[in-house]
Amino acid sequence: MISQTTEYALRAIVYLAMHSDTAFTTLQIAKATRVPPAYLAKVMRALGKANLVNSQRGFGGGFELTRKPSEITFLDVLNAVEPCRRIRKCPLGLESHGVNLCALHKRLDDAAAVIEETFAGVTIADILAKPTKSIPLIETTGVN
Amino acid sequence: MISQTTEYALRAIVYLAMHSDTAFTTLQIAKATRVPPAYLAKVMRALGKANLVNSQRGFGGGFELTRKPSEITFLDVLNAVEPCRRIRKCPLGLESHGVNLCALHKRLDDAAAVIEETFAGVTIADILAKPTKSIPLIETTGVN
DNA sequence: AACAAATCGGACCTCTGTGTCCAGAATATT
């Protein structure tokens, strides 16, 4: 359902959110999130263009979030890398249907709508706050 | 969200449901549903393997549903052509996470789960019954 | 038996998502 690229983008954003106010290089993020470094570089550029992260070149540079984790939603990240394609008009091109979707396409679009709405309501801060057995991106040793 | 192939498959199934107890050739279905004929042939084979349609070769042959529209769900069709990939274990391969998804992946899997559950609850009969302004696959002239 | 109508199966093509790589531009340190 969700593309690989979107998942990578979310991992990176979550990682940055876990270590606020510090810049991280592509390589650092890639290592921590286990995303192919060269590909993550491309994803980070997309996140930059969407203004979700600031980038700083040169020595000591890297990426950091442009706003607080509580102000970044899943949908923001999704839209940055893979625009959510809703069904706006009849895919068959039937003139008489036009914008009035038939039951079939209405149902399909409803599914997309649910995802969109759900993701719009979930922030990165929610992910950090949620107490689960596993901590995002972190490998816990038996010591815990 | 939903693949092109799945949409094609649904169109074909809905079309057959609208004309029960008659066999239709790939070409007939393709024309009515506006799906590329050669590709629909491949999709129909998949639907046949999933036992959603019966196929009859030779003169007068074609496809028809194996069961009543009320007994075929969206999920049946989805699974026939594009198995729904849920997140079963940590995509990073973190040992400590394993089957206990972290908040991030839990959310992503939840989205997939919602689609899966929703589609499991919608039958082809529902699509036919639903009175909307537009009738699935049918171009209505101004006469209506 | 011969023929025509259909599906079946697989080979092949194209395009997009995923992924790699490298030269160039910006920036901090020395």
Add this chain to the structure above:
DNA sequence: AATATTCTGGACACAGAGGTCCGATTTGTT
């Protein structure tokens, strides 16, 4: 000023989805 570090932008490679095509096989009609 020289150098090392890091992002930027684009070219290239690979795999899978979407799509085409054709010979082989089954089946009904004549």
